[in-house]
Amino acid sequence: MEEKQPKFEEALSELENIIAELEGGELSLDDSLERYERGIKALNACRRILGEAEKKIQLLLRTPDGELKTQPFEAEEIMREPEREKEGDEDVPF
Numbered sequence: 001m002e003e004k005q006p007k008f009e010e011a012l013s014e015l016e017n018i019i020a021e022l023e024g025g026e027l028s029l030d031d032s033l034e035r036y037e038r039g040i041k042a043l044n045a046c047r048r049i050l051g052e053a054e055k056k057i058q059l060l061l062r063t064p065d066g067e068l069k070t071q072p073f074e075a076e077e078i079m080r081e082p083e084r085e086k087e088g089d090e091d092v093p094f
Contacts, residue, residue: 008053011045018042 006014018039022032063069 006042006045008046008049011042011049015039015042015046 018035021027021035022039027035
């Protein structure tokens with residue numbers, strides 16, 4: 001029988017619960033190891049689901065001549081902070 005694949009939110013919630021239990025310090029060593037193993041499975045599920053979603057995402061771009069085209073999603077480009085102007089930003093705290 002095939003194991004049901006969790007949704008991202010379910011896997012993330014399970015991972016958060018496991019972390020809270022482990023950080024609580026009330027578990028025995030055996031229970032801690034069991035939670036750790038479950039946490040690794042939940043983490044891998046989150047990574048797999050996010051990887052699949054990343055493959056599906058495409059950005060819509062406008063070419064210089066006004067046409068729209070798609071381009072594969074590049075997470076590194078989106079996650080990078082935009083370059084700020086150097087002049088006048090010294091006093092801005094954010």
